[in-house]
Amino acid sequence: SLRLAAPVWNWGTGSIRGLSRAVDPEGIQRKGRTLFQFLADRFYDVAAVREYLLRKQVLKVHQKNRSFTYIKERYGPFQDKEWMRSSGRGLSFLEFWEFRAVPIEAVDASGCAINYQGLDHLLALKELQSLSLRCCPHVDDWCLSRLHQLADSLQELSLAGCPRISERGLACLHHLWNLRRLDISHLPAVSNPGLTQILVEEMLPNCEVLGAGWAQGLKLGLEEQSQDTASSPIPA
């Protein structure tokens, strides 16, 4: 019975886990199983340690995004046509303090661990004209819905290579009426890049959209169509 789910006789829990993993391709989870994972499946205490380690990983990202932290940017803000680059450990709070009165026009946060909370820092920059969030692993659709606060100044935005952005987040970019250049290439979570680019171009008529190219989706369609005509007649 379900109540006999003691650590050793974990058949009940094991099969339930198996069901939830049915969505995964089978081999991938099983191959990397270590002794630690084996024990975690059988003992509650080891499972608790694994959950703790997972929570710690998430906390690390939060740490990086908290306010007044040293923002680990590879390239710093744009000031007087000069880019401020950070040293290896990032800009310190004191350096920022010197330039606090200077309006920041461009920020390059590529590859940063910035997330929803971390965007607070960027959204406070009311004169921001160019923002690059290329390949940020934690920027997702929720973050894009916050960008409307920069609608009055933002002219250039790059989201290329962000793994969590999908076409649903791109839909809320319509608030950025001043946007002139938008880069949405190489977004793996977007289901149909060609169609998405067309829809985004319709949504932002004054903006130049760089994407995968609408022809990409078309090519596959043409190949399928030629196979269809070969196999069955198309009704007139």
Added chain:
Amino acid sequence: MHVGLTVVTDIQDKIPLREWDGKVSEIKKKIQSVIPGGAWNPLYDTSHLPPEHSDVVIVGGGVLGLSVAYWLKRLEKQRGAIKVLVVERDHTYSQASTVLSVGGIRQQFSLPENIQLSLFSVEFLRNINEYLAVVDDPPLDLQFNPSGYLFLASEKGAATMENNVKVQRWAPGVAPRCCPAARTQRFGEPGRQLRRQAVLSGSSVWLENEGWFDPWSLLQGLRRKVQSMGVLFCQGEVTRASVVPCFVSSSDRMETPSGEEVILKKIHEVHVKVDHSQEYQPVECAIVVNTAGAWSGQIAELAGIGKGPPGTLQGTKLPVEPRKRYVYLWHCPQGPGLEAPLLADPSGAYFRRDGLGNNYLGGCSPTAEEEPDPGNLEVDHDFFQDKVWPLLAQRVPAFETLKVKSAWAGYYDYNTFDQNGVVGPHPLVVNMYFATGFSGHGLQQAPAVGRAVAEMVLEGHFQTIDLSPFLFSRFYLGEKAQEHCII
């Protein structure tokens, strides 16, 4: 055991057959009280039955029931302190309101409590992979569309909308925008496509934290997480099984300060009937949580709530009943573009985009005279032709040409009193807690309501969000917590 067997054969001769079962269970109980440990039934297999003891029994395994289970396990003081059992009669969720819902989440409400509930729920959904992370399992993708809600107001409704926006501005978070008709045009394609009619006098929209998502993923994510936390599931129904009552309770006579006598009841056992069988299992429990959605009224009646002279507290029923609502999916090639929000018209019609292919989902709440019969989930396509389509075409000219692709129906757990949820314990049946009656906005408030009920169960009072206006006693006292912004 040899001694036991001889006693049994002796008794068999002396006692007639219909009392035989009772005697056997008595003897079993006596033996079990001597032998320590769990249920051990050497005579027959009980692995398909729910356990015999559970601290909390949650009736109904939809999003609200699973949310209560999650927060109970998360807020318990010691790991494994509380044993929770979720009883769900249909594990395919074919009629559950959760999965048939359109999946929207908004903060545009008129009651501050509703706004706070939605705000917390949106924060929960945003950080879903921190709350519901299970080691070794892939992260959840809720497919959230942050496109927001756009509520339109006619001249009559403009004043109500202004008031609502003022209430919403008090809530921490992004301020809503209430715009006159001219500025509504600015909200993207749907704004441009809207007919400028004299009746349209304004709109209200939040720019963040509103949109729609996939309720099935949320349900599966919650299910996976609560199972990993040790909550037990059972496929069965809490219903009358022949002569056996489904709630076994005891009553206490108490006196109020004014000398009136009040009878307080406490549920001791819940009888769970197994599917497709006459078998039932009595589950001894301390607390019962009623999250049965559209069927909560029936469960409350089975617990004896509402059995008394009308006008008294004993005679106050739980005013939650199922109401059928239709959702239609259509294709319109010239319809609003990618940025279209969920548009709610003052006439009651609403629609939203679904996917990239110019498909739209929508419907309309029927008036009181048009209420369909909630006996089944059959779809009435004439309702779309006669009622919904004209309203949509009037608001968005592009919808004059559209093609309906499919439709389905689902239940609202409709609170006939004031269309807001019932949360908290019953004043007379002291260990039955409610989390139901949300009349169409239960899915979007489920995480926060689950936390509130868990706090009530564990601490005895609401800690984070005060939901006292949603207690059961308001039905007897006649204090309506009326929500004006219902779709």
